[in-house]
Amino acid sequence: MPHDGHDDFTDPPSDIALRVKALESLLTEKGLVDPAALDAIIDTYETRVGPHCGAKVVARAWTDADFRLRLLEDGSAAIAEMGFVGRQGEHMVVVENTPDVHNLVVCTLCSCYPWPVLGLPPVWYKSAPYRSRAVSDPRGVLEEFGTTLDANVEVRVWDSTSEMRYLVLPMQPEGTEGFSARKLEPLISRNSMIGVEKVLPPGNTR
């Protein structure tokens, strides 16, 4: 594994690692980037911003009916209320899964993704197989994630081609009625907020 210190000594750095290192050195030498700013940028997305933010939004929507209405009416404003604002989440639309409608988010042209609530996208979200098939064969894609939908459920795919960012509000799993938001949050997966999976009841793992 790349983070295994032992391998750092035995494997020579790859060409791309050397290329990036050389570019960073050049930019630093020219005063175009500040090493402390680089560390802050990485720290933001490695430790501060991630799917735990989106899970708080979803759990609150499940437990606070007024918030849920505001969230579906104006996603940007409702999410900003909770402090999850910033780059790649300036304009948010929240789409709600119901027993009849299942939403799925993709960016076929690149990798648009709501960073303030989900962090950086997983590799598969940026990959050719997902980007190509999410629009033309969404049910096949869902099956690959172990998500089977009844044929009478409507699948709605959202291709993020502008600066609007989409977050799926998944359905609350059965048996969790009356749970506090805090108890619900750990159940809410990143993938459920992209729309490739459902939220499972407690005690179920994938």
Add this chain to the structure above:
Amino acid sequence: MKGAHDMGGVPGYGPIKAEPEREEPIFHDPWESRAFAITLASGMLGKWTLDRSRHARERQEPEQYLANSYYETWTQGLETLLLDSGLITKGELESGRASSSSKSVAVDEKRAREILGTGGPTLMDVPIKPRYQVGDMVRVKDEQSTGHTRVPGYAHGHIGSIEIYHGVHVFADTNALAPETGGERRGEPLYSVRFTARELWGESANSRDSVSIDLWQPYLEDT
């Protein structure tokens, strides 16, 4: 520009092979995090727009785009932007040594955090009346763009209905150009347009399913 990046509906890419959510790291190797950070920090110098950086990544040879990993493409795009904007020279990129000074000054840690926290809204407060209303049927113009565009190829010529009006947003196509070649921050009405799966993919698609695409007004025409 119809390039390798325009992947919607393209067959043959095989299974998705997602890493399990709980096991996937944010970055798979330290160089990825550095490539990510230098790209964002360089962007904060304000020499190019986000749309222009997307175009820089798309402008690779199609074979190269498909062969590259995600952050390899970012690195490639960043080198293109740094060279095009004159922040570095080709000689400097090849030698890795600075041979000239730059007037641009790096964004510090505090400012970097502020910029990440505010982002770059694209909604514009300009008095442009949208041509279409929710429920209207529209056709996506069947025109190939030679530059950057956000119309996915699979939507060309297809008819959909206006589902959401998002207001006037910075138009990606012109915002992606360098200022000296006509680049400008111009607003155009932006809509989510909903297409039935059958309209896009034919009768084998599920009759209930749909795809919604964000499209600016200049991409659309009356039916």
